[in-house]
Amino acid sequence: MYVTPGADYDRDTRYITTRITADGRDGWPVEPGRYRLVVSRACPWASRAVIVRRLLGLEDALSMGVCGPTHDERSWTFDLDPGGVDPVLGIPRIRDAYLRRDPEYPRGITVPAIVDVPSGMVVTNDFAQMTLDLETEWTAYHRAGAPDLYPDALRDEIDEVAQRVYTEVNNGVYRCGFAGSQRSYERAYERLFAGLDWLSERLADRRYLVGDTITEADVRLFTTLVRFDAVYHGHFKCNRSKLTEMPVLWAYARDLFQTPGFGDTVDFVHVKQHYYEVHRDINPSGVVPRGPLLAGWLTPHGREALGGRPFGDGTPPGPVRPEERVPAGHGAAGDEAGE
Template structure:
């Protein structure tokens, strides 16, 4: 199995992604076309979870199909072991790696989710997770549902970008910097950075319901997918253990508020999340034992954040229930 702990001490994420974009004008050779592309995700992955949430909030289900990899992978690739015969029913491939190699025969970097695949050619288009969700908001507007929220409003983009960048470096990636640290010094530094950022977020969210403006934006989506994994995985497995999320009242209430908002909690599969981290990271957890806890019932308790005002979807409306075939299995979420 692959090794995840950084032998050199400090973990540094490889951020060299496939930057091809799917745009309304097709300037990279891939125009937005309903039915042409397939979004490949894994519910276990926080980066993929962002794409699942944004696709659902914007109502892109009819325009962009979705394929789910299983919660674990080997050294070579994410696999479609949830599908009959272990083959994606649309792309007809057993491994996401096949779509990468179809476009780049010598591709040597990590096979990551989310990825968008061009169905007619079977070739990966992009795995640039940060740009994917922004493009859903800005390039796919012709196929948004009626009442879709504006997750990336023009007037707030500079602030959203600034907040999201700090969340990415200090929180989204910060938990990994703790978990994959290869020395005590690197871990201590990463731990301090992470909790300094969580303290900053606590202060920011103490008197405002959402991170930027008075509605849900891209920034909230990006923070949520780390917070929802914090107690099940990061607190213990990655040693991010100054506090549990449930011991940080402001962030715990904020996370519950989002979890109980349609499009957020109904995308979260706690069983797959735990299976992924505890089974795949064998150098951290060599027994591959998946813990039974924590108790998840608290996610559905009242959060009281409505008192801060705000309008979750702005002038829009909540999405409807998840589509058949896209629902989190019973018993895999809270409640």
């Protein structure tokens, strides 16, 4: 992503839209152990898939490879793994799996991506559909007590709210950060904070965005809110208010952060390294800021008073598996992350 002088930011949404489904209608049937979810903890779109996979208990059915927080013009890399090679896919860059699918692949090399392990090919990088399919097509492999994140009776409302969250907030911060002119930036800024004000009003008297349980809509909003003060407020000039200065959204975000499956997947060090080191057209020095202080994420939020049942008739996920834990010092209590 780069700033285009004089232009509005326009996200490339041409994804590989092949789906992995229970009936295999696109040629890719759901099979435990066959696929690998490739993510970076820095990326908000990938973080959606990390959270959903953990909430649903799909760890045994769908393995996960984690790229490092930075990348060059070619690709995300597996520099966190020994020898810089993913131990399952045997490749140093996720780009290799894209080229296995299409040697002339012309679009962006993005995460999250799901790779077919036997063939080494990317099946899909359509992040919006990906989590919906994990919720609805992989049900045979959900853990006992997995929450229903996309209940049939609420899907229309979830879709409507999630679409507004995407256009106004998830993508809105990028429209601010990559605006190519003052006029473009100011339009994006006003639109973003109008969206955040709408969300504040909606969440003032309800614990979650849709219904009385956590749904896909909450996952989609959380991944932007958790990055807001660490990167978007300063790096992307989204600076009317910090998240900590928006009382309803700050309490809502802390509520989710303290819910198993959310905060325990967040790596603030990777988040900051990615944005400040990779976006050199915005931050030419590559200097990564020390702050903000993060201890507030663990303070009481008081949202229980609004009622609601986080997991509905289900249960929280168990502890994070040792091999998938966020490194010590990278979470809300970590010195390296700013505390």
